[in-house]
Amino acid sequence: NAGVTQTPKFQVLKTGQSMTLQCAQDMNHEYMSWYRQDPGMGLRLIHYSVGAGITDQGEVPNGYNVSRSTTEDFPLRLLSAAPSQTSVYFCASSYERTDTQYFGPGTRLTVL
Amino acid sequence: AQSVTQLGSHVSVSEGALVLLRCNYSSSVPPYLFWYVQYPNQGLQLLLKYTTGATLVKGINGFEAEFKKSETSFHLTKPSAHMSDAAEYFCAVSRSNDYKLSFGAGTTVTVRA
Numbered sequence: 001n002a003g004v005t006q007t008p009k010f011q012v013l014k015t016g017q018s019m020t021l022q023c024a025q026d027m028n029h030e031y032m033s034w035y036r037q038d039p040g041m042g043l044r045l046i047h048y049s050v051g052a053g054i055t056d057q058g059e060v061p062n063g064y065n066v067s068r069s070t071t072e073d074f075p076l077r078l079l080s081a082a083p084s085q086t087s088v089y090f091c092a093s094s095y096e097r098t099d100t101q102y103f104g105p106g107t108r109l110t111v112l
Numbered sequence: 113a114q115s116v117t118q119l120g121s122h123v124s125v126s127e128g129a130l131v132l133l134r135c136n137y138s139s140s141v142p143p144y145l146f147w148y149v150q151y152p153n154q155g156l157q158l159l160l161k162y163t164t165g166a167t168l169v170k171g172i173n174g175f176e177a178e179f180k181k182s183e184t185s186f187h188l189t190k191p192s193a194h195m196s197d198a199a200e201y202f203c204a205v206s207r208s209n210d211y212k213l214s215f216g217a218g219t220t221v222t223v224r225a
Contacts (some may be wrong), residue, residue: 003140004155031211040121042202042215044154050211092157097211098144098163103155 001026002103006091012110013081021076021107023091029095032074033058033101034066036087043090049074081111115203115215126224133219135203145186146204146213147177155186155200162186173197186187198223
């Protein structure tokens, strides 16, 4: 199993550009989520999904969109990038609601 | 809502010394508690977790943590630090009826030779 994979590893955007961060898992996990990590703030939940076709907002959802058309994939879309979205983004998944979450290697995004 | 407080953003220990990382939480329902470790330029890896049952939880790499309900704490310890323990450590909590994890701000551990 590859576990949780994320692409790209690094990305530089200009203000106002849009892009999609990809996340995929091959463990047949129902639960998937996106976090952003900023210095001194830990990880903050952006959006999460409890199964295909079901998504919900986390702590910091503004400026981001998600969809879950398959169990395996959970892309995160930045609609119009802003410098405040410069961060490291992690995708995570778990089999059950309160099970251990497995994290991807992260995407480091810089918005100029 | 739940929140997590990690006391001390940086901890420096000598090799062979005790590692103690403090975590306090607030939760309106019984919590599930986690410690994750993050090595440089990597994702997070689970060290240990508490869901129910025994309050002293043993994890990987010689770490353990004790859930103390009366103190709302879940401190992480390791009796003897190794150079490979240098990393950032995150405490996290979820409610027993929820999926969402709330993370502390993290504690960076450096190990002196």
